[in-house]
């Protein structure tokens with residue numbers, strides 16, 4: 001087995017801004033970071049935690065307050081822009097105004113660290129451009145003008161451009177920001193496959209908690225106290241890191257689903273829930289929204305069994321030995337309004 005190559009290392013890194021009169025505004029640090037080849041890392045954190053600042057610092061676009069950063073074991077501070085551009089490519093959130101450029105022409109711009117100042121492509125450059133378009137799946141629309149592409153298509157083109165740059169590492173600033181849900185899932189899957197297939201290290205910042213939990217090999221969470229939690233998504237969920245990072249009144253992180261739940265009222269009426277896992281998942285959401293405390297205990301005085309009968313969902317509500325069947329969540333919720341009052345007066 002060959003040893004995994006470290007792509008990026010940061011030691012005792014502090015990030016922030018130098019203000020006037022020699023003052024500094026430290027956002028986070030000291031941080032110890034490691035990014036390995038073939039790894040997809042999602043950087044998460046609440047608004048203002050310092051994700052963009054960290055990304056820009058790691059990319060050499062913003063000076064660190066303190067500490068040391070190396071890329072493929074070379075100090076970032078020693079790398080000339082041309083050398084850095086062969087190691088690190090970036091995809092930014094801002095919509096790129098690419099005029100009349102075609103998809104092919106924009107992807108070809110990724111070859112700039114290798115071409116002469118005239119920008120002429122060699123045969124090898126052209127091969128790299130086509131390889132990048134193939135991997136991302138955009139070769140079919142290579143002749144289309146960038147200005148008429150959808151946001152999702154355009155984001156893929158920007159990713160192909162970064163890939164054509166042929167770097168060890170790709171950084172993406174909120175790559176799913178302007179995409180619809182299916183495109184967001186598709187983009188995350190694509191990035192995950194890309195990391196495995198190309199053995200590049202991919203670091204992206206995102207607010208998409210659910211997607212990051214599913215796709216990331218590792219998650220970095222910037223906490224409000226300026227520290228960074230690093231681990232697999234599962235380890236971080238189980239140790240409560242998401243709760244401490246995003247804690248807010250009225251929000252509860254549900255470890256069973258890996259998502260935040262609104263209005264969870266742990267003092268709310270207790271209700272038992274069992275049945276088919278898909279129905280249990282959605283019923284749980286609805287019940288939590290209504291402020292119920294869910295337990296899986298089959299012996300609860302008030303409980304719901306959610307099952308599929310002839311491929312149709314139905315919910316049976318049991319109340320002290322009496323059972324009533326419903327065929328939609330809306331009916332269940334209406335019935336629960338009555339229950340809520342009854343349970344509240346009992347408990």
Ligand SMILES: Nc1ncnc2c1ncn2[C@@H]1O[C@H](COP(=O)(O)OP(=O)(O)OP(=O)(O)O)[C@@H](O)[C@H]1O
Pocket residue numbers: 017025027045046047048049050051052053054
């Ligand atoms: N040029 C600057 N000078 C001083 N402070 C700045 C500067 N740019 C950003 N900040 C501050 O640094 C902190 C971190 O900002 P940053 O944009 O890195 O956070 P973020 O995690 O990316 O936020 P968001 O999720 O909202 O995009 C914020 O408090 C911000 O106001």
